[in-house]
Amino acid sequence: MMAHWIAAVNDEPSPTWDLEEGLDVLEEVGCRHVALRAAGGKTVDEMTDEEYGHIVRRVHGRGFEVVSYLSRLGSCTLDPEHWAGERERAVTALRRAGEVGCQAVRVMGYKRGGCPGPERFARTRERLARLTEMAESAGVVLVLETIFAPWESVGGSAAGCLRLVESIGSPHLRVCLDPGNAAADGEDPILLVDLLAPYVADVHVKDARRFGSRAEGFCLPGDGVCDWPHLFGLLRSAGYAGPFTLEPHLQQTTSHHVTGREGFLAAAARTRELLASAGFSVEGGTGQ
Numbered sequence: 001m002m003a004h005w006i007a008a009v010n011d012e013p014s015p016t017w018d019l020e021e022g023l024d025v026l027e028e029v030g031c032r033h034v035a036l037r038a039a040g041g042k043t044v045d046e047m048t049d050e051e052y053g054h055i056v057r058r059v060h061g062r063g064f065e066v067v068s069y070l071s072r073l074g075s076c077t078l079d080p081e082h083w084a085g086e087r088e089r090a091v092t093a094l095r096r097a098g099e100v101g102c103q104a105v106r107v108m109g110y111k112r113g114g115c116p117g118p119e120r121f122a123r124t125r126e127r128l129a130r131l132t133e134m135a136e137s138a139g140v141v142l143v144l145e146t147i148f149a150p151w152e153s154v155g156g157s158a159a160g161c162l163r164l165v166e167s168i169g170s171p172h173l174r175v176c177l178d179p180g181n182a183a184a185d186g187e188d189p190i191l192l193v194d195l196l197a198p199y200v201a202d203v204h205v206k207d208a209r210r211f212g213s214r215a216e217g218f219c220l221p222g223d224g225v226c227d228w229p230h231l232f233g234l235l236r237s238a239g240y241a242g243p244f245t246l247e248p249h250l251q252q253t254t255s256h257h258v259t260g261r262e263g264f265l266a267a268a269a270r271t272r273e274l275l276a277s278a279g280f281s282v283e284g285g286t287g288q
Contacts, residue, residue, distance in 0.1 A: 006271065007033035007067050007202075007243040010059070013264040015253060017041055019055060023062055025261050029268040034059055035202075035245050036102075037070035038256075044096070045072050045089055056100050067104065067243060068143065068202060069097045073131065074108035075152065078115060078123040083130075090131055094138040104143045104202060106176055107131060109152035121155060121164075129168050136172040143201050145176040146192060148185035149214065158187050162195045175199045179226045180206030180249070184214045189226045190234070197238035204247045205271050218249040218257070220270050232278035244280075246271060 011017045013025035019039040026034065036044055039055050047055065059066060071093040076082050097105050110124055128144070135142045146154055146161060155161040165173055177200045179189035193200075207224030209216040221228040248267035249257035259267065 005033060005243055006031050006246060006268070006275075007035050008246040008264075008268075009035045009037050009070065009204075011038040012247055012249075012259040013261050015251060015258045015260055017258075019058060021261075023059070023064060025264050026064070027062070029265060031246070031268070032064050033067045033243060034064045035068040035070055035106075035247075036066050043072060044069060045093070049096075052096060060100075066100045066102045068106060068245070069093055069100075069102050069104070070106045072108055073105070073142075074110050077111040077113045078120065078127060079113070083127070086127070087130075087134075090134055094135060094140050097140050098138055102140075104141050104174075105135065106202075107142050107144050109145070109147050109149075109154040111151060112153045112156075117156060120153065121160065124153070124155060125164055125167055128164060128173065132168055132170045132173040136170060140172070141201060142173050143176040144173065145181070145204070146178050146187075146196070147181045148187050149181075158182065158192045158195050162199075165196075165199050174201035176202040176204060178204040178206070178247075179228070179231055180204070180208045180218055180224070183208040183211050183225050184218070186212035189231060193231055193234045193238070197235065197240065200235075200240060201242050203235065203240070203242065203244050205244055205267070206247050206249045217252055220248065220250070220263075220267055222270055222274055228274050229277060232274055232280065236278050236280060244271065244275065 008026050008031045010022045014021040017038045073090055093105050132142055155164040175196050182192045183189050205221050206218045207221045207226045209219050209224050211225045246268055248259040250259040250263035
């Protein structure tokens with residue numbers, strides 16, 4: 001079987017974003033690779049350097065490795081006046097990733113706003129090209145998460161995402177494949193893999209209850225509309241060599257998704273079952 005490893009978003013097991021609680025659950029499922037997103041009520045982008053340093057010391061002190069920095073780069077409009085703040089966030093994220101030896105920094109889609117399609121694509125490409133140049137200088141890879149909701153857009157569609165990545169043409173811009181997001185936003189997850197497989201550097205594992213709608217939320221992989229058994233098979237056939245990152249999103253709070261301990265344990269077990277069925281080996285949650 002092809003050897004692989006599982007990572008996990010650190011705050012998913014804890015509805016309060018408690019770092020220790022989250023790490024306890026990751027330890028319970030045998031996962032030692034952390035996608036660092038939030039702790040202590042703050043996202044990584046909101047933390048001061050002192051707060052971030054404390055979190056990283058605790059993560060490392062407990063024997064975990066930070067493998068991706070889940071910034072919310074993007075997630076703003078493409079108005080030129082927002083570039084200065086975006087650049088400042090990018091400088092911080094890239095520096096912090098380098099400080100912990102993390103090679104991947106997540107970037108989200110930009111707000112669609114009032115831009116017409118062609119102009120929005122051109123502005124998105126220009127913004128991502130600038131960020132990619134910064135990532136290359138820092139020796140880090142930007143990983144563009146596939147989210148196509150009405151308020152955010154990665155090229156507007158799976159095909160638009162492919163066009164963006166190919167037009168920038170840099171090994172420092174890759175894709176974070178999130179079939180659950182895509183399905184909830186009305187994009188075919190199978191097409192997503194077919195188009196983007198050569199550029200995928202990370203896979204977020206969640207499943208959508210309903211195609212084209214976020215209203216009903218997310219569920220265990222294999223219980224929704226994503227057809228994860230088939231997706232894992234496609235990724236194996238494509239020779240995918242990156243992590244599978246657990247981000248189940250089984251609960252919705254007033255402002256964000258989490259999963260909780262029991263749901264996270266169930267999602268980890270289900271993901272391992274599906275990966276094994278597709279021919280991946282993920283013993284211990286680490287690369288073999």
